[in-house]
Amino acid sequence: MxxxxxxxxxxxxxxxxxxxxxxxxxxxxxxxxxxxxxxxxxxxxxxxxxxxxxxxxxxxxxxxxxxxxxxxxxxxxxxxxxxxxxxxxxxxxxxxxxxxxxxxxxxxxxxxxxxxxxxxxxxxxxxxxxxxxxxxxxxxxxxxxxxxxxxxxxxxxxxVDISDKSIRKAVEEHNALCRIITEIGNYRKEDNPRITGYEFHILTLISYACPRYLVMEKLTETLEELKTRECDDKKQFRAKVVMVGSEMDDPEFTKIIEESGALVVADRYCFGSFPGREEIILNDTEDVLMQVCRQYLVDSLCPRYMSTEKIDERRANVDYLFREFNADGVIYEQIKFCDYWGYERVLSGYVVNKDYGHPILSIDRPYMAKASGQLRTRIQAFVESLEIKKINKAKEGKKK
Amino acid sequence: MSKLGKLYTGKQYIKRREWRGFRDTMYDFYRWLVTWKDLIKFVFSSPLRITRGIFTYRWMGSYLTTTAFIDRHSMGLRGTALRINHLHFNMMIKNTTQLIANQFKADKRFGKSTKLSDKIVLFDEMMPMHLMAGFPNLFGVPIQVAPVFQCSVIDQQSMIQYLDAVENFGLPSDVCPLPACEAGAGILDDYPQIGCCYVSSSMPCDGSVMASAFQSRYFDLPTFPLTLPVRYLDMETEAYAVQNMKDCIAFIEKHTGETYDWDAYFTAMKQYNKETEFEMQKWEINKTEYPQITGASLALYRMYSFLVAASMDKRFLKVQEKVNKLMMKGYEKKEKCSKEMRHRAVVWAPPAHYYSNFSTWAENCWGINVLIDMESLVATKFFNTEDKEETLKDLAHTYERMTMRRHTNGGFVNVLDELWNVCKEFNCDMVIMYVGISCKTMAGLTGLFEEQARDRGIHLIWVDHDLMDPRTVSRKEMRGFVNRYMTTVLREEPVDESLVDFNDEKTW
Structure with a gap:
C-alpha cells in the first residue's frame, strides 16, 4: 500500500x-x-x-x-x-x-x-x-x-471556564475527533483492511498526545485519503488479532506484531480506541458533568473494576471485538509489574479461551519492546498456530 | 551468655527447649501443654469432620506445628514479656481453632451441612469483620485466614504449593504473594465449601483487588465488592464510604434473610473501644524507657484481634485486661523486655509472613527492640455506640484504616511522613524497613525513604523478603541484611553470637 x-x-x-x-x-x-x-x-x-x-x-x-x-x-x-x-x-x-x-x-x-x-x-x-x-x-x-x-x-x-456551555463545546469537539478515529478504525473490519494496526496506532496516539484542535485537520485529510486508498492484492498478513491489555504507547510494539505476520485489527488497551474514542451523547435533562463522568465510568474496561457484571463485560467485550473485526486470535499483553493486568491477562485469557473458544497469546513486555527478539518469536509461533487452526478448520469443512 | 543459635539443628525441629531458669522454663512448658490441650479440644469438637479436614486440606498439616510456631516467638523471653507473649498467642490459637472448627462443621465436602453453611457469610481476609457484629445469628468467615494468612506464619513452607500452582497457571511472579496464594489455594481447590454469599474487597492493594476475580469465580456465590475510597483523608469521600457499608449490610440481609441487630453491634463496639484503649496503652508504655511488649507479640495479636476477632469474641477483652495488668506491673518494676536493649526500632512496611519472628531474632541477636510496627498502627478511633449514622462513619473510618491499607493507601503522607512521626513518638533511632519485593506501593517511595532517613540521621536497614515465598529471599538472607548493617555501619558486637549465622531454611 x-x-x-x-x-x-x-x-x-x-x-x-x-x-x-x-x-x-x-x-x-x-x-x-x-x-x-x-x-x-x-x-x-x-x-x-x-x-x-x-x-x-x-x-x-x-x-x-x-x-x-x-x-x-x-x-x-x-x-x-x-x-x-x-x-x-x-x-x-x-x-x-x-x-x-x-x-x-x-x-x-x-x-x-x-x-x-x-x-x-x-x-x-x-x-x-x-x-x-x-x-x-x-x-x-x-x-x-x-x-x-x-x-x-x-x-x-x-x-478556566467550566460552565455547562463550555463542557458541551468540549464534548462536541471530542465527538468530532471520535467520529474520525472510529470511521478510520472501521476500515479494519474489511477482509483486507486498507489500514494497518501500526498506522491506526499512530493516529490514535496522535489524538491523545497532541492538542486536538491542531491535529483535526490532518486527521480529517487522512480519513479522506483512506476512503480511496487501495490495498495490495496480496494480503500482507497471515492472521488478524485483537490486542487487549495494559498501557501501550509504543507503536513499535504493534510493528513487531505486524512484522511477525499478525494484523492488529482491534486495540483494546490503554491508549487504544476501545474504550476512549466513543462519542459522548448528552441529553438536556441531566447535569452535564454527571453525564460526562458517568460515561467514563460505564465505558471503562479497566480490570480494577471488581463487580461481577464488569468482569463479565470485559470478557464479553473481547469476544465482541473478536467477532466484529473478524479476528483469528487475541493477544493479551501486560506491561511488566502491572498488578491489574498481570491478573487480568491470566484469568480473562483463560476464560476467553475456555468459554468463548478464542485462541489466546498471553505475554508480558517491557515499556519499550522494540528490541525484544523473544516477543517476536512468541508472536510468530502464535501466528503459525492460528494458520494451522485455519487449515485444519478448512479441512474439516471439506470433509463435511 | 545465651547460645540460642545452637538450638537449631538445620532441620525442622530444635534440639531441646530453651532453658530460661526454673520458673520461666516451667511456665513456658505449662503453656506448651495448654496449646496442645487447645488443639486436642479442637479435634474433639467435631472429631470425624476435623479428622477428614486434616486429610483433605493441604494446609491443615501445618497447624500440627503450632507449638513450634509459638516457641519461635518466645525465644529469649523472660518474666513479664514471656507471659504476655503466651497470653497473646494462646488467644489467637483458641480463636483460630474455633474458626476452623466452624468451617469444617459446615463444609459440604464432608456431608450435608446446608443449615450451618447458609448461616456463613464469606469475607475476604484482608478486611476487618466488625460489620458482622450486627448479625449475631450468622458467622462471618474470613475465608482465606486459615488456609493462607495464619498458615503462612505458622509454617514457612506451606505457601509454596499455592504459589507454584498460580504461577503455573500463568500469573507473573512479581505480584504480591499474599493474593497470589489466595488465588493459588482456589486453583488447588483447597478452601472449605461453605457460605451463602461472599463479600470481596478492594483492600488493601491492587493485588487484592485483582485476586478477588479469582476468588469470585472459585466460590461462585453472590458477591458484593466492598470498595471504600482510596483517598480516605479527603473528608468528602466519607459519604461514599458510608454508603458502601450500608449497601454491604443490605446485601447480607438480602442473601441471609437476617435483619441487622444494632444492639448486638453496639455491644461489640463497646468492647472494641475498651480493647482499643488497652492497645493504645501498650504503645504508650513502649514509648517509655521500659517497653514491655515488643516485636511479633505486639504485631500479630493486634492484627489478629483487629481483623479476625473484631471484638466479637469476649475472651479477647479478658486477655487484654490480664496483659494490661502484667504490663503495668512490669513497667512499674522497670523490667527489661530483653537481655540487652541497644536500639529502639520501628518496623515499617509489610513483614515476611514466613519470618514473623524476625524481630524476636533481632532482639536476641543484636538487642534491637521493635517497639512498634506499621501493621499495628491501624485505626484507633472510638466507635459511637448510640447513633447509627455516626457509628457507620466510624465503621467506614476503621475499615479504611485497616491493616496495611492505613498506610499504603490515601497518599504518601500516611506512610512516609507517618514513619518519621512514629520514630519521634517512640523515640526510635532505627527503622527496619521491609522490602516486600512485590509490594509496589512501598517500592514506589524507596528513594524518598532513603533520602529522608539520611536527612534525619535515622538508621534505616533495608531487609528484602518475598512475603510468602522463602525461596526468593530466605530467612537466613533476611538476617544477613541486619548482620551486615550492624557489623559494617554500626560496628557492633552481637548480643548472642550464635544467632548471627545459623541454618533454618528447612524448619517450619
Missing part, C-alpha cells in the same frame, strides 16, 4: 512528549494539562483554553534515577514518566491531573509532587479517587471528586 500522506509527520510528532504541536499550543497561550489514565475524563481537560496530553515518555532509555526512587520492581511506564519528569521533560505542563486508580502511577505522580519536579507558580497536582464499581453512589462520588479536584481547581488557578 502507498504510505499515508501524513504518517511520517505524525511519527515525528510522537518522538517527543513536548512536540511541535504542544509547543505551538503553549505559544498560543493555551494551558497544557497532563494526565495518565482513562479515568481522568479527557474531554474535561479540553475546556476553554486548555488542551489535554496523555503522558508518554517516548525514546526512553535509561531509567536509573527513577529506579532509585521507585525501585526496579515497579511498572516501567511509571518509572519512565518519573524519569522524564526528573529530566525536566514535562516542565511545560500547567497541571498534572492524576487519579488514584493504580498504586504505582500514584506513587510516580507523588514523586513528581514531593520532589517539586515541575516548579511553576500555579502548577498543581490532583489525585482523584476513582471507585471500583459503577452504581449510583459511585457515580455521585466520582462526579464530586472530578468537580472538586479538577474543575474547581482549573477555575480557581487559571480562571
Amino acid at each position: 502507498k504510505d499515508l500522506k501524513h504518517l511520517y509527520y505524525f511519527e515525528q510528532l510522537l518522538e517527543d512528549a513536548n512536540n511541535q504541536l504542544v509547543r505551538q499550543g503553549k505559544e498560543e497561550g493555551k494551558l497544557a494539562l497532563g494526565y495518565t489514565c482513562f479515568h481522568m475524563p479527557e474531554v474535561l481537560l479540553n475546556l476553554d483554553n486548555c488542551f489535554s496530553l496523555r503522558l508518554r515518555a517516548p525514546k526512553t532509555g535509561s531509567m536509573d534515577i527513577a529506579t532509585y526512587y521507585m525501585s526496579n520492581y515497579t511498572c516501567e511506564f511509571c518509572r519512565a514518566i518519573l524519569e522524564r519528569s526528573i529530566e525536566g521533560g514535562f516542565n511545560f505542563l500547567d497541571a498534572l491531573l492524576a487519579v488514584d486508580a493504580c498504586a504505582q502511577m500514584n506513587r510516580c505522580v507523588e514523586n513528581v509532587e514531593i520532589q517539586n519536579l515541575i516548579d511553576k507558580e500555579k502548577f498543581f497536582v490532583s489525585h482523584v479517587d476513582v471507585p471500583y464499581k459503577v452504581d449510583d453512589s459511585a457515580i455521585t462520588h466520582y462526579v464530586q471528586q472530578i468537580k472538586l479536584k479538577v474543575m474547581d481547581k482549573l477555575s480557581e488557578n487559571y480562571g
Whole structure:
C-alpha cells in the first residue's frame, strides 16, 4: 500500500512528549494539562483554553534515577514518566491531573509532587479517587471528586471556564475527533483492511498526545485519503488479532506484531480506541458533568473494576471485538509489574479461551519492546498456530 | 551468655527447649501443654469432620506445628514479656481453632451441612469483620485466614504449593504473594465449601483487588465488592464510604434473610473501644524507657484481634485486661523486655509472613527492640455506640484504616511522613524497613525513604523478603541484611553470637 500522506509527520510528532504541536499550543497561550489514565475524563481537560496530553515518555532509555526512587520492581511506564519528569521533560505542563486508580502511577505522580519536579507558580497536582464499581453512589462520588479536584481547581488557578456551555463545546469537539478515529478504525473490519494496526496506532496516539484542535485537520485529510486508498492484492498478513491489555504507547510494539505476520485489527488497551474514542451523547435533562463522568465510568474496561457484571463485560467485550473485526486470535499483553493486568491477562485469557473458544497469546513486555527478539518469536509461533487452526478448520469443512 | 543459635539443628525441629531458669522454663512448658490441650479440644469438637479436614486440606498439616510456631516467638523471653507473649498467642490459637472448627462443621465436602453453611457469610481476609457484629445469628468467615494468612506464619513452607500452582497457571511472579496464594489455594481447590454469599474487597492493594476475580469465580456465590475510597483523608469521600457499608449490610440481609441487630453491634463496639484503649496503652508504655511488649507479640495479636476477632469474641477483652495488668506491673518494676536493649526500632512496611519472628531474632541477636510496627498502627478511633449514622462513619473510618491499607493507601503522607512521626513518638533511632519485593506501593517511595532517613540521621536497614515465598529471599538472607548493617555501619558486637549465622531454611 502507498504510505499515508501524513504518517511520517505524525511519527515525528510522537518522538517527543513536548512536540511541535504542544509547543505551538503553549505559544498560543493555551494551558497544557497532563494526565495518565482513562479515568481522568479527557474531554474535561479540553475546556476553554486548555488542551489535554496523555503522558508518554517516548525514546526512553535509561531509567536509573527513577529506579532509585521507585525501585526496579515497579511498572516501567511509571518509572519512565518519573524519569522524564526528573529530566525536566514535562516542565511545560500547567497541571498534572492524576487519579488514584493504580498504586504505582500514584506513587510516580507523588514523586513528581514531593520532589517539586515541575516548579511553576500555579502548577498543581490532583489525585482523584476513582471507585471500583459503577452504581449510583459511585457515580455521585466520582462526579464530586472530578468537580472538586479538577474543575474547581482549573477555575480557581487559571480562571478556566467550566460552565455547562463550555463542557458541551468540549464534548462536541471530542465527538468530532471520535467520529474520525472510529470511521478510520472501521476500515479494519474489511477482509483486507486498507489500514494497518501500526498506522491506526499512530493516529490514535496522535489524538491523545497532541492538542486536538491542531491535529483535526490532518486527521480529517487522512480519513479522506483512506476512503480511496487501495490495498495490495496480496494480503500482507497471515492472521488478524485483537490486542487487549495494559498501557501501550509504543507503536513499535504493534510493528513487531505486524512484522511477525499478525494484523492488529482491534486495540483494546490503554491508549487504544476501545474504550476512549466513543462519542459522548448528552441529553438536556441531566447535569452535564454527571453525564460526562458517568460515561467514563460505564465505558471503562479497566480490570480494577471488581463487580461481577464488569468482569463479565470485559470478557464479553473481547469476544465482541473478536467477532466484529473478524479476528483469528487475541493477544493479551501486560506491561511488566502491572498488578491489574498481570491478573487480568491470566484469568480473562483463560476464560476467553475456555468459554468463548478464542485462541489466546498471553505475554508480558517491557515499556519499550522494540528490541525484544523473544516477543517476536512468541508472536510468530502464535501466528503459525492460528494458520494451522485455519487449515485444519478448512479441512474439516471439506470433509463435511 | 545465651547460645540460642545452637538450638537449631538445620532441620525442622530444635534440639531441646530453651532453658530460661526454673520458673520461666516451667511456665513456658505449662503453656506448651495448654496449646496442645487447645488443639486436642479442637479435634474433639467435631472429631470425624476435623479428622477428614486434616486429610483433605493441604494446609491443615501445618497447624500440627503450632507449638513450634509459638516457641519461635518466645525465644529469649523472660518474666513479664514471656507471659504476655503466651497470653497473646494462646488467644489467637483458641480463636483460630474455633474458626476452623466452624468451617469444617459446615463444609459440604464432608456431608450435608446446608443449615450451618447458609448461616456463613464469606469475607475476604484482608478486611476487618466488625460489620458482622450486627448479625449475631450468622458467622462471618474470613475465608482465606486459615488456609493462607495464619498458615503462612505458622509454617514457612506451606505457601509454596499455592504459589507454584498460580504461577503455573500463568500469573507473573512479581505480584504480591499474599493474593497470589489466595488465588493459588482456589486453583488447588483447597478452601472449605461453605457460605451463602461472599463479600470481596478492594483492600488493601491492587493485588487484592485483582485476586478477588479469582476468588469470585472459585466460590461462585453472590458477591458484593466492598470498595471504600482510596483517598480516605479527603473528608468528602466519607459519604461514599458510608454508603458502601450500608449497601454491604443490605446485601447480607438480602442473601441471609437476617435483619441487622444494632444492639448486638453496639455491644461489640463497646468492647472494641475498651480493647482499643488497652492497645493504645501498650504503645504508650513502649514509648517509655521500659517497653514491655515488643516485636511479633505486639504485631500479630493486634492484627489478629483487629481483623479476625473484631471484638466479637469476649475472651479477647479478658486477655487484654490480664496483659494490661502484667504490663503495668512490669513497667512499674522497670523490667527489661530483653537481655540487652541497644536500639529502639520501628518496623515499617509489610513483614515476611514466613519470618514473623524476625524481630524476636533481632532482639536476641543484636538487642534491637521493635517497639512498634506499621501493621499495628491501624485505626484507633472510638466507635459511637448510640447513633447509627455516626457509628457507620466510624465503621467506614476503621475499615479504611485497616491493616496495611492505613498506610499504603490515601497518599504518601500516611506512610512516609507517618514513619518519621512514629520514630519521634517512640523515640526510635532505627527503622527496619521491609522490602516486600512485590509490594509496589512501598517500592514506589524507596528513594524518598532513603533520602529522608539520611536527612534525619535515622538508621534505616533495608531487609528484602518475598512475603510468602522463602525461596526468593530466605530467612537466613533476611538476617544477613541486619548482620551486615550492624557489623559494617554500626560496628557492633552481637548480643548472642550464635544467632548471627545459623541454618533454618528447612524448619517450619
